[in-house]
Amino acid sequence: MRYTLTADDFKVAFDFALKYHLEPKKSSQGRTSGVSRGLGEVLDSFLRGKLVEMGVSKALEILNPSKKCKLDFDIKDASEINDEPDIFKVVESGASRDPKCFIEIKHIAIDDRWAGLHTEQFETIKRKSNIENIFIVGAYIENKQKELNKKQTDLLGIYLKDKFDRAYFSDFGDLDGNIDIVIDYVISGSELENNGISFSKGSLMYETDIFQFAGPLGSKYVKAGNFQSLVRLNNGSELEKYKVTQYPEPQFLGPIKLISGDIEVFEKINDKSTKRFILAYSNSVIENSDLGRFNLEAGKVYFYNLATLGRNPILNRNNVWIAKRAIPYLQEAGKLKSTDENFKTVADNI
Numbered sequence: 001m002r003y004t005l006t007a008d009d010f011k012v013a014f015d016f017a018l019k020y021h022l023e024p025k026k027s028s029q030g031r032t033s034g035v036s037r038g039l040g041e042v043l044d045s046f047l048r049g050k051l052v053e054m055g056v057s058k059a060l061e062i063l064n065p066s067k068k069c070k071l072d073f074d075i076k077d078a079s080e081i082n083d084e085p086d087i088f089k090v091v092e093s094g095a096s097r098d099p100k101c102f103i104e105i106k107h108i109a110i111d112d113r114w115a116g117l118h119t120e121q122f123e124t125i126k127r128k129s130n131i132e133n134i135f136i137v138g139a140y141i142e143n144k145q146k147e148l149n150k151k152q153t154d155l156l157g158i159y160l161k162d163k164f165d166r167a168y169f170s171d172f173g174d175l176d177g178n179i180d181i182v183i184d185y186v187i188s189g190s191e192l193e194n195n196g197i198s199f200s201k202g203s204l205m206y207e208t209d210i211f212q213f214a215g216p217l218g219s220k221y222v223k224a225g226n227f228q229s230l231v232r233l234n235n236g237s238e239l240e241k242y243k244v245t246q247y248p249e250p251q252f253l254g255p256i257k258l259i260s261g262d263i264e265v266f267e268k269i270n271d272k273s274t275k276r277f278i279l280a281y282s283n284s285v286i287e288n289s290d291l292g293r294f295n296l297e298a299g300k301v302y303f304y305n306l307a308t309l310g311r312n313p314i315l316n317r318n319n320v321w322i323a324k325r326a327i328p329y330l331q332e333a334g335k336l337k338s339t340d341e342n343f344k345t346v347a348d349n350i
Contacts, residue, residue, distance in 0.1 A: 044155070056105050057071055070098075101129075102189075115138055117320055154211050157169060197320070198319070198320055217279065235260050241306060280298055280300055
């Protein structure tokens with residue numbers, strides 16, 4: 001499901017961001033950095049966030065035109081705790097009412113690894129709403145002008161070009177019909193509760209795409225003398241976990257199983273890390289209950305990556321997460337409903 005943003009949508013989001021910046025009772029410091037933010041930084045941050053919220057609410061209205069979803073555009077005092085759903089009112093049959101579903105809209109990147117909520121946030125939401133009526137909606141912004149580079153797709157630049165039509169904005173992309181909000185996943189509260197992995201504060205964030213294409217057979221991988229063959233595996237075998245860097249291997253992961261195929265594991269060690277590579281002799285399928293299914297192609301080499309993510313992978317919050325790449329796998333297994341089905345449920349019942 002997707003929604004194409006309009007110039008009016010951009011104006012509403014821009015006006016909110018401007019109002020937020022000018023509000024005296026709001027801190028000018030970033031929530032995580034503590035560094036003072038200028039108008040441009042506030043516009044960039046809030047423009048993206050509000051456009052995603054608007055896109056999700058408009059997509060719901062397309063599915064169910066009898067209901068109008070209202071977002072919260074009030075500027076709240078810094079002392080107020082905002083634990084309300086992102087869609088905080090619904091207008092139906094001419095009357096405004098509270099929503100019957102608690103919707104948490106997440107502005108995500110297409111390459112995010114994990115989906116879910118902070119544990120404390122999840123517990124707070126569960127106290128406010130029946131767990132069956134809680135839905136986490138992950139959505140990202142897609143620019144359909146594929147010929148543009150990253151800087152040319154900047155949303156603020158695109159809006160200013162559309163608004164002012166000045167020559168010095170000409171290199172930015174065009175607004176009309178080109179910017180979509182894409183609904184990537186919709187997970188219910190009960191699905192998160194039953195399938196989510198708990199990560200406590202101080203634990204580590206790990207990579208989920210643990211088999212990454214490294215090169216074709218005959219490339220520099222596994223053929224060089226500093227690669228040691230460890231084991232050759234066939235159908236039904238289990239891959240050994242290993243420590244890539246100074247951080248331990250992901251202990252929370254269940255067995256990593258070779259369901260079908262023929263592979264060989266090689267290891268390369270240097271002073272800073274240990275890396276293992278998989279050579280697939282045939283098309284092979286590897287599965288893990290937490291990360292999903294991996295399809296390895298015959299004649300290709302894959303980096304077996306059990307490393308952490310980011311320069312500082314230590315988590316500063318408690319979290320309940322599902323690996324984003326595992327969502328289709330869990331849907332196929334019947335553990336999660338399809339994104340379209342859950343989104344339709346929200347549209348019908350909100």
